[in-house]
Amino acid sequence: MMLNRTPGRGGEQDLQALDARSAVEAAAWAPSVHDARPWLFTVENDRISLRADPERRLDVSDPEGREMLISCGAALFTLRVAIRRLGYEPHVRLLPDRDRPNLLADVHLGVRLPEAAENRRLYGQIRRRRTHRGGFQASPVPAWVLSALRQEAQREGATLRVIVDPHAKGALAALTMAAEHVHRQIPSYAGEVARWAASQNGNGHQNGNGHAQGRRLPAVDWPDEPSTGVACILTTSADGAGDWLRAGQALQRLLLRATAEDGVSAAFHAQALEVPELREFIRVRFAAGDHPQLMLRLGIGQGPDVQDDQTGDDEADQAGQSDQADRSDQADRRETTLDGALKGSFSADPCRVS
Numbered sequence: 144m145m146l147n148r149t150p151g152r153g154g155e156q157d158l159q160a161l162d163a164r165s166a167v168e169a170a171a172w173a174p175s176v177h178d179a180r181p182w183l184f185t186v187e188n189d190r191i192s193l194r195a196d197p198e199r200r201l202d203v204s205d206p207e208g209r210e211m212l213i214s215c216g217a218a219l220f221t222l223r224v225a226i227r228r229l230g231y232e233p234h235v236r237l238l239p240d241r242d243r244p245n246l247l248a249d250v251h252l253g254v255r256l257p258e259a260a261e262n263r264r265l266y267g268q269i270r271r272r273r274t275h276r277g278g279f280q281a282s283p284v285p286a287w288v289l290s291a292l293r294q295e296a297q298r299e300g301a302t303l304r305v306i307v308d309p310h311a312k313g314a315l316a317a318l319t320m321a322a323e324h325v326h327r328q329i330p331s332y333a334g335e336v337a338r339w340a341a342s343q344n345g346n347g348h349q350n351g352n353g354h355a356q357g358r359r360l361p362a363v364d365w366p367d368e369p370s371t372g373v374a375c376i377l378t379t380s381a382d383g384a385g386d387w388l389r390a391g392q393a394l395q396r397l398l399l400r401a402t403a404e405d406g407v408s409a410a411f412h413a414q415a416l417e418v419p420e421l422r423e424f425i426r427v428r429f430a431a432g433d434h435p436q437l438m439l440r441l442g443i444g445q446g447p448d449v450q451d452d453q454t455g456d457d458e459a460d461q462a463g464q465s466d467q468a469d470r471s472d473q474a475d476r477r478e479t480t481l482d483g484a485l486k487g488s489f490s491a492d493p494c495r496v497s
């Protein structure tokens with residue numbers, strides 16, 4: 144943010160409150176299920192509370208709030224990076240009050256600490272990162288990048304499992320399609336998707352409901368886009384609220400790192416994990432008993448997955464000044480990408496996780 148960081152009468156305290164607010168603005172750029180942004184931040188001096196907003200939970204596809212908390216975890220990681228960027232060492236307490244389950248984290252700015260170069264790099268990607276939808280370029284994601292992304296997930300207490308066996312990949316694609324059919328049997332599911340699409344259309348954040356469209360990709364062949372990318376499952380060893388928050392933090396850490404690595408981007412496929420029986424099947428058969436939190440495809444994107452005119456944190460700071468305008472612009476870009484992707488004829492190909 145290009146905030147005036149000159150302390151007012153309150154001195155250091157005012158400055159910290161300003162810094163806390165600017166970190167919260169950065170956090171709102173995190174990915175979230177259906178772009179629902181189900182988080183609420185409150186700032187009091189140097190303390191930021193993160194709460195889940197149950198009004199923004201998807202009652203039909205996410206009744207437990209698992210995806211809601213993954214989204215909030217992604218926002219929390221973004222907040223941590225932004226706080227480090229401002230020169231503090233954030234102190235985070237996850238789920239600090241058992242009696243208030245919607246209170247997800249208390250974050251203190253913490254002591255002053257010089258920022259590491261690695262954090263600066265991640266911060267520079269916050270406003271550039273975009274969810275990819277469609278196919279990828281033919282060139283594969285380099286092995287060293289995949290290994291770096293696995294390490295990033297591990298650092299947040301999650302595991303990124305790369306699915307190398309083509310039959311396993313095909314089975315996951317088929318399960319994703321199956322979930323799509325199961326969902327379509329539930330009238331209230333269509334209503335829920337439509338409601339979120341409508342809310343996006345109404346507030347300038349619309350993306351032609353890219354999410355809903357993106358969810359259908361596994362059944363689709365992409366004539367001009369040869370690669371479906373590397374299929375991965377993000378998993379955790381347990382399956383409670385803390386694990387979902389950890390999964391979200393791991394997700395955003397690896398997405399920011401991927402964005403920093405020359406055009407690597409991620410497509411998400413959450414459907415199969417929204418059907419309890421399929422999620423259990425995937426846990427046992429494809430995740431070595433770990434709890435699957437999200438399926439992803441990683442690849443080299445084509446077109447504007449990232450906001451290419453934003454290369455560094457100074458430019459990103461400027462972008463933050465017109466957050467709303469930029470989000471609309473981003474929505475337009477998404478729509479363009481989607482339109483491009485939807486051109487041409489499709490044929491069902493259940494062996495592709497795309």
Ligand SMILES: Cc1cc2nc3c(=O)[nH]c(=O)nc-3n(C[C@H](O)[C@H](O)[C@H](O)COP(=O)(O)O)c2cc1C
Nearest residue numbers: 174175176177178210213273274354357411412413
């Ligand atoms: C938990 C979670 C699940 C998601 N599931 C899907 C999905 O199944 N398909 C999809 O296309 N996008 C999915 N997304 C991505 C969101 O649609 C995306 O983050 C949102 O529309 C905002 O767009 P952006 O990430 O480009 O900023 C998911 C995101 C999260 C955090």
